[in-house]
Amino acid sequence: MSSNEVLSELTNQEYRHGFVTDVESEVFRPGLDEEIVAAISAKKKEPQWLLDWRLKAYRHWLGMTEPKWAKVTYPPIDYQAIRYFAAPKSTKDGPQSLADVDPELLRTYEKLGVPLEERAILAGVAVDAVFDSVSVATTFRESLAKVGVIFCSFSEAVHQHPDLVKKYLGSVVPYTDNFFATLNSAVFSDGSFCFVPKGVRCPMELSTYFRINQPDTGQFERTLIVAEEGASVSYLEGCTAPKRDTNQLHAAVVELVALDDAKIKYSTVQNWYPGDKEGKGGIYNFVTKRGKCAGKRSKIAWTQVETGSSITWKYPSCVLLGDDSVGEFYSVALANNYQQADTGTKMIHIGKNTRSTIVSKGISAGHGQNTYRGGVSIAKSAIGARNYSQCDSLLLGDKCGAHTFPYLDVKTSTAQIEHEASTSKIGEDQLFYCRQRGLTTEDAVSLIVNGFAKRVIRELPMEFAVEATKLLGVSLEGSVG
């Protein structure tokens, strides 16, 4: 099927399925029980084993409590008030042209330098195939297929590559893992699936835009990426969400598996709606991302630029199982206004001579609270393991906060661990120096912040790096002076 056909199928499916008049019926009643879980599964025509898996997760979830250890505060979430499935609204209900889109949103796109045609897609104008819970018309699909790379929506993979999904789903983040991951396992809507077979270097960066486009709809994406022996792939995840007044729960799960000599690079620019200046609204982003370096000499690198969401709870981690495997985590997290970010990583060293690098840059402005929480654990078996952690915080103003919680658990004396940390304030003298050379305060802040984050930004693929640089500037507008 060509990507055009996929597009048209997705965008026109209201006709095929006969939901011509009653689009709203594609939104389930609020609440969560076994009936809803079964209905989601049925809606997607899933095989019995997957329904069983969802139900096991749901039953397990009933006995779990929401984690409270993160340094974030928010009103209690009523899980029974959330709708757990929403098919895309008809394109006819969305804005019909850019003229119908919230001008504030367009202003942001303009500042970010988003190309015109992409602005339309991001703003939900009726041209796209990337909707709420049903996802991913992927371009370049055919040329990927030629080299044997599978890149499709998760739902599609369930039907077309059931053996692969069955083999790897939950193999890194089991359905029992944590409250949010378990919830996701029960009700996940869709997401991406990527499989790169043995010896194949994926010929292009794979990317997907996700976005939220409907009020009170929980988002539960599920992404699974597998790189077989000697394979390599770079995956880009970018998010943006339209302005919205009600808080929205977002609990995604991403699993990565790298076999012998495989490399996976996973880059994220996260720009969900952060709430307004008073902290009203915004996305709750409770994400579980984990990669397993299952094979020898395999490598998984997470790079993230987190500027959005009112609450971020996210710890992309690496399980370094294979000998000589490598885990990397590069992060810039920005908390402005009333945003709260509690983010970091876990590096779990099990194989011999495993190496990990952690570079975390936290930026706090306004009343933002930014927490780095990182764990390095080195098992007895991880002889010769090494970790380097660098964790820097930058403060703008005096009402924000930066917090650092490094955890270390080392069970072998042969390990080497280095940890560096710093906290600095954007100094009056730095700002004045820039202004004395003709830069506005805002340009100066953007320059200083991007300099601070450069070590991470340069790990991003080129076009993402450009976007991220602009994003940092835009996200900090009005935070100084």
Next chain:
Amino acid sequence: MNVTTTILEIRNLKARIAEDGTEILKGVDLTVRAGEVHAIMGPNGSGKSTLAHVLSGREGYEVTDGSVLYKGKDLLSMPPEMRAREGVFLSFQYPVEIPGVANTYFLRMALNAVRKHRGLPEVDAMDFLALVEEKAALVEMEDALLSRNVNEGFSGGEKKRNEIFQMAVLDPTLAILDETDSGLDIDALRVIASGVNSLRSADRAMLLITHYQRLLNYIVPDVIHVLSDGRIVRTGDKSLALLLEEKGYGWLEEDASVGAGKVS
């Protein structure tokens, strides 16, 4: 612009530290014309750096009286970046480090901000490179320093070179050099002074702020002023600097307080 154009006209300027109200400038009068180089000398605490900061718009000071006209415009009402774009350049006594920001990238942003203000298009990459090479040569700036982050890990001398290099690229109308000689060895001083001298022109005015007259052996000013306790107490030519070298500042301060009707 002919030599009689007035670049800077300071009248009865009084300023205090905003935080604690300490009065630092107690009525400064100064006129600087295009093409002129004026030196402001004075002992520690006399208000030299405060004058530089007030002229460039640094926060933390309150002007309580007087006026400053720059090319006939009210300088004090402009934010610092506007003063910079209008052609006021401050060579910092302590140049600031900006980690992660390449020196030339920073300078290009600055140059484009100035050019935009003057209605010029952004400088293109090749022209900028040529400009940078030409101006770097003036202060014998090594290529490596150009690509490194702004002042990060620079030695004292390298930082001062970088300031004069920036000045050369930005081509200001009024350059204020705050203690440019501090922390320099004699070789570096020679190089920097020669860079500054090459930037002297009929269109440009310079204020050299210095504690020691050593700098003035290399950059010979047209006029020397002595600032003491927030006022200019002596104005003269180069010989004044030599007198100060010989006798120190003490005699002037006594003189000044008598002149101001105060008991010291």
